[in-house]
Structures are given as C-alpha cells and as structure tokens.
Amino acid sequence: MTVWEMVAVCAAGVGAGAINTAVGSGTLITFPVLLATGLPPVTATVSNALGLIPGSISGAIGYRAELGGQRRRILKLGAGAVLGGFAGATLLLTLPAAAFETIVPVLVGLAVVLVAFQPLISGRVRRGARPRGDAGPLLFTSLTLASVYGGYFSAAQGILYVALMGMLLDEPLQRLNAVKNVLVALVNAVAAVFFLFVADFDWTAVLLIAAGSAVGGQLGAKAGRRLGPGALRALVVTVGTFAVVQLLVR
Secondary structure, X not given: OOHHHHHHHHHHHHHHHHXXXXXOOOHHHHHHHHHHOOOOHHHHHHHHHHHOHHHHHHHHXXXXXXXXXXHHHHHHHHHHHHHHHHHHHHHHHHOOHHHHHOOHHHHHHHHHHHHHOHHHHHHHHHHOOOXXXXXXXXXXXXXXXXXXXXXXXXXXXXXXXXXXXXXXXXXXXXXXXXXXXXHHHHHHHHHHHHHHHHOOOOHHHHHHHHHHHHHHHHHHHHHHXXXXXXHHHHXXXXXXXXXXXXXXXX
16 A cells, blocks of 8 residues: 555545544445455455544444433344444355345435434334334334444444434433444444454555544544534435445446
8 A cells, every 4th residue: 555545545534534424334435445456355344444433432432312211212222233344244255246246225225215314204203113212123123234334344334223213212402423333333332353363464455444433433422413413314315325326326
C-alpha cells in the first residue's frame, strides 16, 4: 500500500465513522477504497469490519446521553445482535458472495422506504402491536435478522436498525440512533473476533480505518445529535438512497 493509498484509507475511515454514527452506510465509503488498493473483496470486507469497531464504540460514547434509561432494551436487543453478527460472519466465509449480496440493494431500499414513511407506518403498527417502549418478539427477531446481514456485509445495517426500531418503538429518533450505534458496535465486534481466527485480513488497512473511524465517530455524534427528527430522517433517506445506487452499479 502506497503512502497516498494509506492516506485515502484513513480519510475513508474518518468519513465512515462519522456517517455510521449519524446515519449508517459508512462501509460504502471504506469498502470501495479498500478494493481500489488491490485487496480481494472478502479480505476487504473482513479488514473493514475490524477497522470500524473503534468508530462504532466512539459513536456510542458520543451518544451516551441518549442511551440513558435504555439499559434493559440494549441488553435484550444486544443478545440478538451478537447471535446475528456471528451467523452473518459465518455466512461470509461459507457462501458465495453473490448468494447474499444479490438481496443487499433490496434490503437497503426497503429500509429507506421504511424510514421515509416511519411516522405514518409506526402509528398504524403501534395501534395493534405492543406496549410503549417494549422490545417485543417482532422487534427482537427483525433486528437479529438485520444483524445477520450486518455480520456479512454491514453496509447500511444502521439504516435497517433505525427503520425497524422506528416502526416498533415509541421513542425519539435520536434515542433510537443511540441504540443503533451500540448494536452496530456489537455486531462488528463479534464478527471481528470470529474473523481474527479464521479469515485473512490486512493489518495496515485495519489500523488505518480504526484510527480514522474513531475520530469520525466523535464528529458524527456531534453533528448527528444536533439534527431534529425531520432533518435526521431526511439524512438517513438521502444516504440510504445513495447506498442503493452505489450497490446497484458496483
């Protein structure tokens, strides 16, 4: 890796850390850059997952105020995230890449639609769903499945989390975004531990993304926490739409 390639990877890490914390889809910045340096797709995916862990943790710390009072919810949903992340990491190393990536644009596109129409959809869902704030079986199962996807590829997994929680939980969007950051951190950490023992990765890429994403996580938290619900939702939809386009043309 040349000096300029190292600068580009680190800069991509900063951008990914910031976008992941505020919205999601940071992988769509780092993944193409890693491929451009010559890394094979699976090695790039694994290196990216390892490198983004500090960014996820940094983002969760930046949103610590919004995490207040959500300990029980995080413990319950976190258990599903751990299981799903491990399953997704296993799939990455056992299935052909095309087998799962075929449905990635569909999942991300669906998440964008759910976020865009979340106020309308969530109102109708809540009337026949569950008590306010309860992380019931439907939400647990949905987020666990989203975590399987996150452990496999991770692009836009945060958007999926926000979409699902927005429909099924009666909470401000910023508090859901805070939970999202914790779940992403858990999925990345579990997948990373698995990859350390059974997959090939590039330590240079990992360390560069880790340094950049840690800084980006703090920047994303400061910017994201200042956005109102409408602005945050618009940002999620914009980034998600870009993610779908990039996945379709990649």
